[in-house]
Amino acid sequence: MSQPSFRPEARAPRGFSDKRAAELRAERRILDAVSKVYERYGFEALDTGAFEYADALGKFLPDSDRPNEGVFALQDDDEQWMALRYDLTAPLARFCAENWETLAKPFRRFAFGPVWRNEKPGPGRYRQFIQCDADTVGSARPEADAEMIAMGAEGLEAAGLRRGDYLLKINNRKLLNGLLTTAGVADPGQKLGVLRAVDKLDRLGVDGVRLLLGEGRKDESGAFTKGAGLKGQAIEAVLAFVQVGAGRAQTLDRLSNVIGGSEEGARGVEELALIDAALKGMGVGEDQALFDPAVVRGLEYYTGPVFEAELQLPMTDEKGEAVRFGSVGGGGRYDDLVARFTGQPTPATGFSFGVSRLAAALRAAGQAPGDQARGPVVVIVFDQDQVTDYFAAAAELRAAGIPSEVYLGSSGMRPQMKYADRRMAPAAVIMGGDEIARGEVTIKDLDLGRALSSQVADNEAWRAERPGQMTVPRDQMVAAIRQIITASAREPNP
Amino acid sequence: MSQPSFRPEARAPRGFSDKRAAELRAERRILDAVSKVYERYGFEALDTGAFEYADALGKFLPDSDRPNEGVFALQDDDEQWMALRYDLTAPLARFCAENWETLAKPFRRFAFGPVWRNEKPGPGRYRQFIQCDADTVGSARPEADAEMIAMGAEGLEAAGLRRGDYLLKINNRKLLNGLLTTAGVADPGQKLGVLRAVDKLDRLGVDGVRLLLGEGRKDESGAFTKGAGLKGQAIEAVLAFVQVGAGRAQTLDRLSNVIGGSEEGARGVEELALIDAALKGMGVGEDQALFDPAVVRGLEYYTGPVFEAELQLPMTDEKGEAVRFGSVGGGGRYDDLVARFTGQPTPATGFSFGVSRLAAALRAAGQAPGDQARGPVVVIVFDQDQVTDYFAAAAELRAAGIPSEVYLGSSGMRPQMKYADRRMAPAAVIMGGDEIARGEVTIKDLDLGRALSSQVADNEAWRAERPGQMTVPRDQMVAAIRQIITASAREPNP
Numbered sequence: 001m002s003q004p005s006f007r008p009e010a011r012a013p014r015g016f017s018d019k020r021a022a023e024l025r026a027e028r029r030i031l032d033a034v035s036k037v038y039e040r041y042g043f044e045a046l047d048t049g050a051f052e053y054a055d056a057l058g059k060f061l062p063d064s065d066r067p068n069e070g071v072f073a074l075q076d077d078d079e080q081w082m083a084l085r086y087d088l089t090a091p092l093a094r095f096c097a098e099n100w101e102t103l104a105k106p107f108r109r110f111a112f113g114p115v116w117r118n119e120k121p122g123p124g125r126y127r128q129f130i131q132c133d134a135d136t137v138g139s140a141r142p143e144a145d146a147e148m149i150a151m152g153a154e155g156l157e158a159a160g161l162r163r164g165d166y167l168l169k170i171n172n173r174k175l176l177n178g179l180l181t182t183a184g185v186a187d188p189g190q191k192l193g194v195l196r197a198v199d200k201l202d203r204l205g206v207d208g209v210r211l212l213l214g215e216g217r218k219d220e221s222g223a224f225t226k227g228a229g230l231k232g233q234a235i236e237a238v239l240a241f242v243q244v245g246a247g248r249a250q251t252l253d254r255l256s257n258v259i260g261g262s263e264e265g266a267r268g269v270e271e272l273a274l275i276d277a278a279l280k281g282m283g284v285g286e287d288q289a290l291f292d293p294a295v296v297r298g299l300e301y302y303t304g305p306v307f308e309a310e311l312q313l314p315m316t317d318e319k320g321e322a323v324r325f326g327s328v329g330g331g332g333r334y335d336d337l338v339a340r341f342t343g344q345p346t347p348a349t350g351f352s353f354g355v356s357r358l359a360a361a362l363r364a365a366g367q368a369p370g371d372q373a374r375g376p377v378v379v380i381v382f383d384q385d386q387v388t389d390y391f392a393a394a395a396e397l398r399a400a401g402i403p404s405e406v407y408l409g410s411s412g413m414r415p416q417m418k419y420a421d422r423r424m425a426p427a428a429v430i431m432g433g434d435e436i437a438r439g440e441v442t443i444k445d446l447d448l449g450r451a452l453s454s455q456v457a458d459n460e461a462w463r464a465e466r467p468g469q470m471t472v473p474r475d476q477m478v479a480a481i482r483q484i485i486t487a488s489a490r491e492p493n494p
Numbered sequence: 495m496s497q498p499s500f501r502p503e504a505r506a507p508r509g510f511s512d513k514r515a516a517e518l519r520a521e522r523r524i525l526d527a528v529s530k531v532y533e534r535y536g537f538e539a540l541d542t543g544a545f546e547y548a549d550a551l552g553k554f555l556p557d558s559d560r561p562n563e564g565v566f567a568l569q570d571d572d573e574q575w576m577a578l579r580y581d582l583t584a585p586l587a588r589f590c591a592e593n594w595e596t597l598a599k600p601f602r603r604f605a606f607g608p609v610w611r612n613e614k615p616g617p618g619r620y621r622q623f624i625q626c627d628a629d630t631v632g633s634a635r636p637e638a639d640a641e642m643i644a645m646g647a648e649g650l651e652a653a654g655l656r657r658g659d660y661l662l663k664i665n666n667r668k669l670l671n672g673l674l675t676t677a678g679v680a681d682p683g684q685k686l687g688v689l690r691a692v693d694k695l696d697r698l699g700v701d702g703v704r705l706l707l708g709e710g711r712k713d714e715s716g717a718f719t720k721g722a723g724l725k726g727q728a729i730e731a732v733l734a735f736v737q738v739g740a741g742r743a744q745t746l747d748r749l750s751n752v753i754g755g756s757e758e759g760a761r762g763v764e765e766l767a768l769i770d771a772a773l774k775g776m777g778v779g780e781d782q783a784l785f786d787p788a789v790v791r792g793l794e795y796y797t798g799p800v801f802e803a804e805l806q807l808p809m810t811d812e813k814g815e816a817v818r819f820g821s822v823g824g825g826g827r828y829d830d831l832v833a834r835f836t837g838q839p840t841p842a843t844g845f846s847f848g849v850s851r852l853a854a855a856l857r858a859a860g861q862a863p864g865d866q867a868r869g870p871v872v873v874i875v876f877d878q879d880q881v882t883d884y885f886a887a888a889a890e891l892r893a894a895g896i897p898s899e900v901y902l903g904s905s906g907m908r909p910q911m912k913y914a915d916r917r918m919a920p921a922a923v924i925m926g927g928d929e930i931a932r933g934e935v936t937i938k939d940l941d942l943g944r945a946l947s948s949q950v951a952d953n954e955a956w957r958a959e960r961p962g963q964m965t966v967p968r969d970q971m972v973a974a975i976r977q978i979i980t981a982s983a984r985e986p987n988p
Contacts, residue, residue: 006549007834007835007836007837008547008549008550008834008835009835010550010587010588010589010591010592010832010835010836011547011550011588011592012542012543012546012588012589012592013543013545013546013547013570013574013576014570014572016542016543016544016545017543018540018541018542018543018589019540019541019542020538020539020540021538021539021540024539024540024541025539039897040870040892040895040896040897040898041870041892041897041898041899042869042870042872042897042898042899042917044514044515045514045515045518045519046512046513046514046515046518047512047513047518048506048510048512048513049506049507049510049511049512049622050510050544050578050608050610050622051507051510051622052506052507053502053505053507055500055502056502056504056505072568073568074566074567074568076507076508078508080507082507084544093504094504094505094506095504095506095512097504098504098505098506104913104916104917105903105913106902106903108899114544116544127543128543128544128545136902138903139902139903139904140904141902141903141904143881143885143900143902144902146885147885147899147900147902150889274881277881277882278881278882278885280882281881281882281883281884281885281886281889282885282886282888282889283886283889338504340501340502341501341502341503341504342501342504343501375536376534376535376536378536387637387768387771387772387775388771388772388774388775389775390775391637391640391641391772391775391776392775392776392777394776395644395775395776395777398534398535401534402534403533403534403535403536404534404535404536405535405536405602405641406637406641408600408630408633408635408637408638408641409599409600409632409633409635410633410634410635419598419599422598423536423598
């Protein structure tokens with residue numbers, strides 16, 4: 001079994017990362033807050049296993065030459081191909097199809113957990129990340145979409161985004177689709193080209209999009225992008241549509257005028273009106289969610305209302321130039337969820353976000369409190385014969401809710417103090433035999449030491465208030481340490 | 495892309511299960527409670543990715559004929575073999591070896607998450623399950639083991655086990671090992687045979703173990719199990735040792751007498767004495783943890799103290815016969831954690847439990863509260879034109895902390911009431927146009943209906959107290975529903 005001659009290199013596989021306490025705390029805080037909101041909306045938690053059969057994953061059927069296209073796949077003992085889930089929607093589809101008869105319908109569930117993508121990793125691009133999804137399956141009502149939007153907004157706020165930090169932009173695929181049909185554009189490829197062009201409105205402006213809707217566009221480098229091939233009138237109709245502007249009641253009025261009398265477009269406007277009414281009922285304001293015909297939200301897949309939560313904070317990159325953070329979540333309506341299994345089209349709508357990305361948005365918004373590491377109090381092993389007293393002191397601190405540990409290495413006093421400092425301990429507890437005999441304990445204020453050495457604190461003020469080291473009666477140990485922790489919480493972060 | 499002619503069967507892969515809300519709530523409750531305890535002990539959370547390189551997993555090196563022996567393995571783009579982690583120790587070893595220079599040492603971490611075993615699934619045997627581990631890496635002190643024991647006990651209690659429901663049994667590999675060395679038994683295979691025999695003490699009794707320590711034992715069916723091949727005196731020494739009895743101070747005294755003057759055995763007793771002193775310091779009583787020389791805890795791997803948490807509840811199987819629930823967690827000292835990578839032996843000790851198993855133990859102990867599903871209040875869609883009012887009512891209930899939803903299907907009144915009942919809704923809210931005009935709302939007490947139909951409740955008492963259906967002013971809706979929920983919480987579960 002053992003191979004003394006072979007020493008593997010210790011490294012995580014490409015695209016997989018180790019997460020330390022601060023990051024895990026931030027993720028946990030988000031998931032706890034959002035779960036509570038989703039449960040209040042009547043959504044139940046569901047967790048499926050990491051694997052699905054490859055044939056159930058939908059977009060993927062393995063071939064033995066290249067079984068790993070996009071997903072991590074392997075062949076089970078019984079020769080069936082399995083793959084790690086690449087999102088939470090495919091497992092939901094399988095679960096719904098498997099249990100449809102026994103579920104109370106519409107079925108509302110939320111889920112969070114890792115998903116895996118077998119893609120080329122890069123900076124900030126991982127092959128495993130945590131998604132959080134909520135979906136309502138079996139309701140065709142636009143109000144189900146409205147609920148997703150309201151719940152998404154409430155979830156983002158519960159996670160820590162302030163109102164105004166984000167905006168949920170709502171669109172409906174039926175609007176542009178109907179407009180194009182009326183304009184004589186029926187080819188799915190051409191429609192896709194239109195969506196791609198519209199998606200670049202933010203970056204290229206109206207003139208750039210006009211070129212991409214028509215013959216195509218040459219960029220600064222001279223590279224040519226072929227356009228969607230629309231003619232003049234259709235181009236102007238699309239541009240009028242996407243520039244209707246963002247809002248709710250006003251936008252609804254104006255939309256009716258620019259969709260070109262299309263029946264599908266009119267249905268899209270009706271759906272948005274029902275969404276607006278339900279949002280009003282739930283008290284969702286225009287500072288939280290509004291209609292924006294320029295929102296595309298992915299190219300295929302969605303069939304009706306789509307929504308995208310965008311961070312609204314002014315942001316700059318390292319060069320000080322303005323950048324958009326972009327989406328922190330989104331979703332929409334899709335209607336072929338379980339049809340692959342059952343042949344029955346089943347209407348569904350959902351909202352999804354990536355937990356790391358929302359954590360990054362919270363940091364950008366200055367709403368990521370407590371991510372600073374805070375270590376335990378360290379009880380120094382000063383005298384081997386007194387170890388029982390050290391464990392009693394640590395247990396007493398823990399019983400008072402103060403994280404604490406006895407130093408368990410084999411080093412002397414100075415390395416122990418250094419260890420306590422690296423652990424970000426607020427204080428060290430020192431008890432020699434004499435002190436124990438006198439019923440005393442010495443407490444070293446390590447927060448103070450860090451603050452003074454990092455020059456963060458006003459030395460004079462801190463020194464006047466905090467003695468650095470003190471000897472107190474043993475029965476005042478907990479109170480004295482609590483005082484250090486409380487004082488540090490008031491001061492700027494040491 | 496779409497394959498209208500092919501309909502995959504909707505089923506989860508063999509050995510993988512879907513978890514619904516109640517199970518997830520129970521698991522989350524355990525992990526939250528235990529995490530808080532571990533953090534108070536100064537342990538920091540760590541999460542690694544699902545994959546490790548196969549060479550880093552240790553017990554496994556892939557061969558292309560049979561790459562899946564025990565683990566789920568696949569070959570990455572760059573031809574390197576990766577495997578899903580089968581426990582949380584191998585990733586810890588890799589992480590420690592990779593970051594050893596920058597870690598504050600001893601390094602204390604806890605971790606929880608899924609692990610995967612590519613084994614034959616069966617009833618209750620899954621190929622994915624959640625483990626929760628705590629380990630201290632870089633401390634050879636027996637007090638580090640004591641801390642694991644104290645923390646394990648506190649964690650089990652925080653999860654919901656009462657004192658007395660469980661018992662942590664502690665042993666030390668050095669005792670039996672030293673005893674055997676002194677008795678002239680040096681062959682590792684023979685030592686393993688002794689461990690296997692001792693492990694059967696509970697099941698076979700002293701006489702059965704005596705046979706297995708010697709030539710072997712024939713069971714009732716006539717099948718023969720070869721024994722460890724010890725001679726008479728060595729057999730009696732082992733039996734005297736394992737029967738020393740469980741306790742702490744007393745057992746320590748007696749152990750010194752039965753380990754046969756071995757140096758290694760004496761060191762083992764010393765370590766247990768240090769563990770005892772630290773446990774005393776932390777206030778861990780003999781009703782929580784004691785020494786038991788008959789505890790084996792796995793066969794290889796451990797090098798010093800081992801501990802096993804056993805459920806102590808009297809339990810019976812379906813036939814009413816007494817059964818042991820067995821282990822709910824355990825751990826011990828192992829000293830080759832990072833040596834595979836670095837060549838440097840590094841002392842470590844840990845405590846581990848399976849979350850599903852602990853959840854089952856809590857159910858067995860009657861300590862799994864609130865696992866009963868509790869649905870949201872359902873606002874009935876009585877009149878399409880009033881949907882905005884329905885969403886306002888649901889939002890108001892949610893704002894008051896009461897989970898609520900508007901029915902989002904397309905069915906009429908009766909199916910809606912049936913839906914509310916299947917959702918385990920405490921109440922349904924009904925608002926017709928007339929009621930809305932009068933500023934009223936009708937509330938149906940569904941808990942009452944369920945209680946009456948299930949005959950759980952005393953019909954007379956419930957009926958006297960609870961009207962079943964009532965119409966109240968709209969501004970008293972929240973109060974009226976809260977009253978139903980509170981009353982149900984007092985009554986036996988409907």
